[in-house]
Each structure stands twice: as structure tokens, then as C-alpha cells.
Amino acid sequence: MFKIGLDLGYGFLKGINEEGKKVLMPSLVGTGSERTLSRVFGNGSEYDSQEVEIEASAVARDENGSLKEFTASGRYFVGELARKESRIPAFAFDRNKIAHEATMVLIGVGAALLTDRNRDIHIVTGPPLKYFKEQKKAFEQILKSYNADIAFGDGTKRRVSFAKTTVFPQGAAAVYALLTFNPDLWKPGSAIILVEVGFKTTEILTFEITENKTIVPVSSASDTLELGTSNTVKDIIDAVYQKLGVKIDSAMAEECVRREGIVYRGKEVGLGEVIRKSRRDIARTIRDEIKLIIGNRFDFVNCVSLAGGGAADLFEFFSDFYDDVRMVDDPQFANAYGYLEVAKMLDEDL
Structure with missing residues (x-):
């Protein structure tokens, strides 16, 4: 099959x-x-x-x-x-x-x-x-x-x-990608926080590896946030309206994110600062939610790993979040x- x-x-x-x-x-x-x-x-x-x-x-x-x-x-x-x-x-x-x-x-x-x-x-x-x-x-x-x-x-x-x-x-699937690409984590006693940043949602999944190398999710320290890279798309729509007085749709805003700007009446309008601020705000919210969800387990995990389509965009804002912060190889394909x-x-x- x-x-x-x-x-x-x-x-x-x-x-x-x-x-x-x-x-x-x-x-x-x-x-x-x-x-x-x-x-x-x-x-x-x-x-x-x-x-x-x-x-x-x-x-x-x-x-x-x-x-x-x-x-x-x-x-x-x-x-x-x-x-x-x-x-x-x-x-x-x-x-x-x-x-x-x-x-x-x-x-x-x-x-x-x-x-x-x-x-x-x-x-x-x-x-x-x-x-x-x-x-x-x-x-x-x-x-x-x-x-x-x-x-x-x-x-x-x-x-x-x-x-x-x-x-x-979703999210739980990315655990297998993380452990496949990071075999050093697949050892008895490991505890890992996986943050899978998607377009509309972000999965926070805490899991442990048992003595026989079984993956055990910690449900009380896992959750789905209604937050993702689409927040940047919304911020771009708002910024373009404030700067230019025109309303663009989500598809055009996505293009603006990729180009870090928009051409309006023949002029290039930069949006790089808007995008960076938006990503920093998303990362800050996710960081705060992780600490709230994980509670006093937070200081006792092996690493925090980022996956998903937004991982590469947000990774720099997580560099000081934990002693061992990793990004899954090919993070956009982690669930696949x-x-x-x-x-x-x-x-x-x-």
C-alpha cells in the first residue's frame, strides 16, 4: 500500500x-x-x-x-x-x-x-x-x-x-519528525516542549519518553492556541489600510509578507518593520502561553523545539527563551x- x-x-x-x-x-x-x-x-x-x-x-x-x-x-x-x-x-x-x-x-x-x-x-x-x-x-x-x-x-x-x-x-505528528531528526532526544527520561506554529493555530505539546522509549503526551501541559502566522497577514491588512487607505484581501496580504512591501500607484511601500513587529508580538504571546500552560514543569525539560510553517520566521525571537532551543529540520513539513x-x-x- x-x-x-x-x-x-x-x-x-x-x-x-x-x-x-x-x-x-x-x-x-x-x-x-x-x-x-x-x-x-x-x-x-x-x-x-x-x-x-x-x-x-x-x-x-x-x-x-x-x-x-x-x-x-x-x-x-x-x-x-x-x-x-x-x-x-x-x-x-x-x-x-x-x-x-x-x-x-x-x-x-x-x-x-x-x-x-x-x-x-x-x-x-x-x-x-x-x-x-x-x-x-x-x-x-x-x-x-x-x-x-x-x-x-x-x-x-x-x-x-x-x-x-x-x-x-497535527502537532502530535510533528513529534515524530522531531525525534527522527534529533535521535539524541529519543532517550528514556527526556521531556520536551514542541511548539508547532501554523497559519491559524499554534500547537504546544509537552511529552516524555518512557524507559521503553514510548512517547507519552502530557495533556495537562499541552494546548492549541488560536494564533499563528495569519496574525501577521491581519496586521499587514491593517497597516496597508492605515498607510494607503485601501483594503486588501488575505491573498494579497500574504504576497506583501513575502515581498516585505507593496507597490501602490507605481511606488514601492516598505512593510518590513510591520512584519517584524508582528512576528515579535506573536512570539511573545506564544512564550507567555507556554509558561502559563507548562507551569512549574518549564524549568525541567530537555529542550524547546519549534516546528511548522512559522518556525523559521519566529525562531530568532525564541533564542533567549531556553538554554536548548531547536528548530525541526524542514519545519514546514514537520507534520507531513x-x-x-x-x-x-x-x-x-x-
């Missing part, structure tokens, strides 16, 4: 398969249209993997036990192509995002790009730790019943369904790596 780990992040879709192939794109989905002009200028094929015709469906029972169908049908742009070409590209910001039309599209696109042909797939993915208990059943039902026919812009076609599904919480490790372990046990 072909194993893939798919991190359905609020900001980015990240995936990796058992052969090491990766997928990374913004979790943006918008209505598709003809790209005649792009092809005239010879750059149409660059985004063929982000232009899809899809017919996807899945079913799940709601809280009343009624069966509900979830679908995505039509032409869509995803990722950077959605940002550039769709009139109103959207992130799936819903708390229960598995039921969102955009997520239905991203599941199919991510799985299709990670497989070079139609295969029996074992997918591992999941919601944030805080929502795991309430959303696990919906994730399982939708993934198990998921079926999609997908045609990409270059004519490639895929049929996506999952022979095996495993739902595992972890999901893949979970798939490998489960399949080895068969």
Missing part, C-alpha cells in the same frame, strides 16, 4: 510520499477560468498542476446522525495560481475545515500529485490537536468515502480514493513527515 502524509494546513498544503516526493502550495482555492493569455506568453504550463477539473464527493453523519454529502465540482485554481488568477481565492478558515469545499479540492489535488498513477493509498492526516476529539469521526468518514476524478491542466487524469485512512492530530512515519509504523505492524 502506497503511503502518503498530507498536512491540510490553514495556510499551506504540505504532503510527502514514501518515495520522498513533496507537495507544497498555499491552501488557496478559487474558481478556474481559461488561461489563454498565459499560454500565449509561454508560461501556461508552469501552473498546470494547479489547474484542475474535479468531481469529488464524500459522506459523513452530522451530530443528529443524518447522512450528509460533501462535494466539489467544476474547474478550480489552487495554490499560487488561485492567488494570481482567481477573482476571490479563499482559504478554508472554517474550524471544521474537512467539510469545506476547498478542502475537498485540496485533498484530491494533494493525493493526486503525490502518486504517479492510480494506487491503493494509505493516507494519514488530521485536524489540530484541540479539535481532534470532536472532529476525528468526521475526518474518518469523509476520507473513507472520498472519491474524486481529477483532470489537470496538462491533461493528466487521476482517480483518487483511499484504501486505508488514519486520522492523527510525522504523518508519513505514522503510516510506516502502522503498516509495519500488520
Whole structure:
């Protein structure tokens, strides 16, 4: 069975398969249209993997036990192509995002790009730790019943369904990536704080390694914060409005963060200081929350480790936070790596 780990992040879709192939794109989905002009200028094929015709469906029972169908049908742009070409590209910001039309599209696109042909797939993915208990059943039902026919812009076609599904919480998955890349921590008696900084949420997970090298989460010292790199996007939207008197959307604000500025009426307007202040404020809030959540355990852990798409942006603001502060290798893919490790372990046990 072909194993893939798919991190359905609020900001980015990240995936990796058992052969090491990766997928990374913004979790943006918008209505598709003809790209005649792009092809005239010879750059149409660059985004063929982000232009899809899809017919996807899945079913799940709601809280009343009624069966509900979830679908995505039509032409869509995803990722950077959605940002550039769709009139109103959207992130799936819903708390229960598995039921969102955009997520239905991203599941199919991510799985299709990670497989070079139609295969029996074992997918591992999941919601944030805080929502795991309430959303696990919906994730399982939708993934198990998921079926999609997908045609990409270059004519490639895929049929996506999952022979095996495993739902595992974000953040907890990143633990496996941390220990894989830092084997010195995988020793009896270790206690570690993992901070997984995402787009909309930040996972704080404290765990210990037992004498037989089993990972034991400390639930009382773990939590999900409604805080992430999207706070910087909001700060950019506010700053642009204050400086220029214009309202920009989240997709454009994301572009401003990458460029550290915006072009307005032919002039470059720098936003570097706004971005740096925003990141410093996010880091300070996370640091305060860690101490509040961990309590008097804080001084007795081996290290504090950062993972997630926001880890690299915030790492400098954590350098004086603890004696041993680390960043997981390839931090943006930490959950995806972890999901893949979970798939490998489960399949080895068969």
C-alpha cells in the first residue's frame, strides 16, 4: 500500500510520499477560468498542476446522525495560481475545515500529485490537536468515502480514493519528525516542549519518553492556541489600510509578507518593520502561553523545539527563551513527515 502524509494546513498544503516526493502550495482555492493569455506568453504550463477539473464527493453523519454529502465540482485554481488568477481565492478558515469545499479540492489535488498513477493509498492526516476529539469521526468518514476524478491542466487524469485512512492530530505528528531528526532526544527520561506554529493555530505539546522509549503526551501541559502566522497577514491588512487607505484581501496580504512591501500607484511601500513587529508580538504571546500552560514543569525539560510553517520566521525571537532551543529540520513539513512515519509504523505492524 502506497503511503502518503498530507498536512491540510490553514495556510499551506504540505504532503510527502514514501518515495520522498513533496507537495507544497498555499491552501488557496478559487474558481478556474481559461488561461489563454498565459499560454500565449509561454508560461501556461508552469501552473498546470494547479489547474484542475474535479468531481469529488464524500459522506459523513452530522451530530443528529443524518447522512450528509460533501462535494466539489467544476474547474478550480489552487495554490499560487488561485492567488494570481482567481477573482476571490479563499482559504478554508472554517474550524471544521474537512467539510469545506476547498478542502475537498485540496485533498484530491494533494493525493493526486503525490502518486504517479492510480494506487491503493494509505493516507494519514488530521485536524489540530484541540479539535481532534470532536472532529476525528468526521475526518474518518469523509476520507473513507472520498472519491474524486481529477483532470489537470496538462491533461493528466487521476482517480483518487483511499484504501486505508488514519486520522492523527497535527502537532502530535510533528513529534515524530522531531525525534527522527534529533535521535539524541529519543532517550528514556527526556521531556520536551514542541511548539508547532501554523497559519491559524499554534500547537504546544509537552511529552516524555518512557524507559521503553514510548512517547507519552502530557495533556495537562499541552494546548492549541488560536494564533499563528495569519496574525501577521491581519496586521499587514491593517497597516496597508492605515498607510494607503485601501483594503486588501488575505491573498494579497500574504504576497506583501513575502515581498516585505507593496507597490501602490507605481511606488514601492516598505512593510518590513510591520512584519517584524508582528512576528515579535506573536512570539511573545506564544512564550507567555507556554509558561502559563507548562507551569512549574518549564524549568525541567530537555529542550524547546519549534516546528511548522512559522518556525523559521519566529525562531530568532525564541533564542533567549531556553538554554536548548531547536528548530525541526524542514519545519514546514514537520507534520507531513510525522504523518508519513505514522503510516510506516502502522503498516509495519500488520
